[in-house]
Structure formats: C-alpha cells, structure tokens
Amino acid sequence: MRHLLNTLYIFTEDAYLTLDGENVVAKRGDEELGRIPLHTLESIMSFSYSGASPALMGACVDRGIALSFFNTRGKFLAGVQGRSKGNVLLRKAQYAISDNEADSLSIARNSIVGKLFNGRWVLERALRDHSLRIDANAVKRASERMKESLLHARECESADSLRGIEGDAAAEYFGVFDHLILRDKVTFHFEGRVRRPPTDAVNAMLSLFYTVLSRDCASALEGVGLDPYVGLLHVDRPGRQSLALDMMEELRPILVDRFVVTAINNRIVTADSFLVRETGEVRLSDEGRKSLFSFWQERKRETVLHPFLKEKMPRGLVPFVQAQLLARCIRGDLDGYPPFLWK
Incomplete structure (x- = not known):
C-alpha cells in the first residue's frame, strides 16, 4: 500500500525554490526561508511567481514528486511531468x-x-x-x-x-x-x-x-x-x-x-x-x-x-x-x- 507523504505549499510570493543535496530549499534573495527533505514529500505546490530551479525540477521528476505552479490567485499554471510510467x-x-x-x-x-x-x-x-x-x-x-x-x-x-x-x-x-x-x-x-x-x-x-x-x-x-x-x-x-x-x-x-x-x-x-x-x-x-x-x-x-x-x-x-x-x-x-x- 502506498504511504501518504506530505505536500509542501509555498505561499511566499517571491520565494524561489532550489535544490541543495536531498533538500528543497525556499529562498528570498540570499535569505533561506526553509528547507525540507525530498524523501518526506509526495508533492510541491507553489503559489510564488519566482518559480523553481531546473535542478529541483529534475530531482522531483526522478523521485516522482508532483511539482505544480499556481498564480497567487490559485489558478493552475503548469506542472512538471517526468517520464511516463506504466506500459x-x-x-x-x-x-x-x-x-x-x-x-x-x-x-x-x-x-x-x-x-x-x-x-x-x-x-x-x-x-x-x-x-x-x-x-x-x-x-x-x-x-x-x-x-x-x-x-x-x-x-x-x-x-x-x-x-x-x-x-x-x-x-x-x-x-x-x-x-x-x-x-x-x-x-x-x-x-x-x-x-x-x-x-x-x-x-x-x-x-x-x-x-x-x-x-x-x-x-x-x-x-x-x-x-x-x-x-x-x-x-x-x-x-x-x-x-x-x-x-x-x-x-x-x-x-x-x-x-x-x-x-x-x-x-x-x-x-x-x-x-x-x-x-x-x-x-x-x-x-x-x-x-x-x-x-x-x-x-x-x-x-x-x-x-x-x-x-x-x-x-x-x-x-x-x-x-x-x-x-x-x-x-x-x-x-x-x-x-x-x-x-
């Protein structure tokens, strides 16, 4: 049975998401706002206009973590999709x-x-x-x-x-x-x-x-x-x-x-x-x-x-x-x- 992991929600409008080792890190300029180990996550939903680094996107694809981007009003904009699963x-x-x-x-x-x-x-x-x-x-x-x-x-x-x-x-x-x-x-x-x-x-x-x-x-x-x-x-x-x-x-x-x-x-x-x-x-x-x-x-x-x-x-x-x-x-x-x- 699949285990329910956590979803990370990013509400800080100017937060930028990056990858540091096995962690997703939220930054505002040079300030680190927080970091979460990737293995604890099943999805990331970002309501920030700053986006995420390609390295983090690739890591999410490799680990099957759904990464979705919304505008600040909650409208879905885009999602990161990896290789197709199944046959x-x-x-x-x-x-x-x-x-x-x-x-x-x-x-x-x-x-x-x-x-x-x-x-x-x-x-x-x-x-x-x-x-x-x-x-x-x-x-x-x-x-x-x-x-x-x-x-x-x-x-x-x-x-x-x-x-x-x-x-x-x-x-x-x-x-x-x-x-x-x-x-x-x-x-x-x-x-x-x-x-x-x-x-x-x-x-x-x-x-x-x-x-x-x-x-x-x-x-x-x-x-x-x-x-x-x-x-x-x-x-x-x-x-x-x-x-x-x-x-x-x-x-x-x-x-x-x-x-x-x-x-x-x-x-x-x-x-x-x-x-x-x-x-x-x-x-x-x-x-x-x-x-x-x-x-x-x-x-x-x-x-x-x-x-x-x-x-x-x-x-x-x-x-x-x-x-x-x-x-x-x-x-x-x-x-x-x-x-x-x-x-």
Whole structure:
C-alpha cells in the first residue's frame, strides 16, 4: 500500500525554490526561508511567481514528486511531468476505450453515479446532524431528486444524456448548498457556482480546492501509467487534463464540498480570511490560505474505509486508489469501474 507523504505549499510570493543535496530549499534573495527533505514529500505546490530551479525540477521528476505552479490567485499554471510510467499497452487500451463511446460510457456512467451518490449523502448527512438548523424540507426534496437522477444515470445510454442528468442534479445540489452553511451567512452566503472569477467566499474556496484535487487526480493517474489528458466523459481539449476531471467528479462532494462547509462551520476561515478586489473577484488572503491549506492537510490524514476494497486508508490516498482501480478496469482485470461511494 502506498504511504501518504506530505505536500509542501509555498505561499511566499517571491520565494524561489532550489535544490541543495536531498533538500528543497525556499529562498528570498540570499535569505533561506526553509528547507525540507525530498524523501518526506509526495508533492510541491507553489503559489510564488519566482518559480523553481531546473535542478529541483529534475530531482522531483526522478523521485516522482508532483511539482505544480499556481498564480497567487490559485489558478493552475503548469506542472512538471517526468517520464511516463506504466506500459504502452495500458495507454493504448485507454485510447481505444476513449474512442469507443459505449466502452467509455460504461466507465463514465459509474463515475457520475458515484458523484450523485456522494453528493446526495452530503445532503443526507446535513439532515441527520443539523435538521433543526436548516430548511430540512428543501434539502430533503433536493436529495430525493438526486436519487431519481442517480437511477436515471445508471440506465443512461449516451454521453450527452449523462451530461444532462449530471447537470440537472448539480443544479439541485448547489441550489440547497447554502443551507449547509450554519454561521456568518453574510460572509458565506452562497447563491450558486460562479467560476471565473469567483465573486463570493464560498466559490473562492470551491474553485481553489477543485483545482488542487484535479492536480492530485492527475498525479495519481500518471503514477499508474494512464494519460490524464485523454478523457472518457470530458471532451478532449489541448492542455486540459480531461481524465483527471473525469476522475475527480465522484470525489468533489466528499473531499472538497464537505471540507469547505466544515471549514466555515468550524471557524477555520472568517471574514478576515478573504479579500475583495475592485473587479468584484473574491480571493483568500495570505493568512486565510495558510489556515485553509493546513486544515486540508489534516483532513487528508483522516482515516476512511474504502467501500470496494474494505480497507482503511488516509483520505488523501483515495485518488491514488481510484486511479489504480481505473487502470485495472481498463486492463480488463475488473468487470467495471468501482466508484468511491461514501457514507
């Protein structure tokens, strides 16, 4: 079983990353800000505009450490990718499935079923824990409609129909998402998904951590030898990691949405954690981002029971396990792709 290592986050905007022996070193000019042994890391996410040395990039490639660069607003810019892992036969099988609508639909359908199942249980968990503090009737109605969508998705016979079912269910889900937020409704009021740019605090957090999750999924897929750019449901576009977006669908409700709600309700973030730009864009402050990523790392270490493998594992390993299961499905070792179904 793979072990969950640490992720190094660089938030100092003018920090430059270099290699010193077996350590990654963050510097500002001649000042050393800190150093971390490479063997303790599984990924590095830099929100600095200064970048990293070629020597460090090469060391990350050699050691399988995912190195990703974001701008200071959290938009993904680039990632360092090394030699392809796995064998060419696995990727050829992936490409063949991607070109066959029936074969790709059988996997994509299970992934969307997982997304609807998990999203519904996010709502059901809120009903169980906070029924007296939320509009229980509205949340229950949305949950029942998502259940109907889940049943339709299981029988869906075209990718376009599956996208339509998923879109309708997402509208139901986000239509009651604001009810899950229990405190400071002025700062954390949520009316719906706004992506580019986010215009409220909740969307700012959702967009940032969906991006972080997509990078984890891309690294996991590369780690098992799959091509993260060739999708099964998301249409292939130059530069877009469509398979990573496919895989993260089932994980978004449980790894990001519940994380954001918990961070708000447990006061990990407050009104002071956000900045509002003249354009109306809302973004996390430096302190808010540090607090939130610290909480993200804590959540990744929490133990969950995998519903298919029946094994306990850190929450942060779920994308890597799902990538392994997807690879086994594509190779023909499994009859179908088993999504991660959370309860």
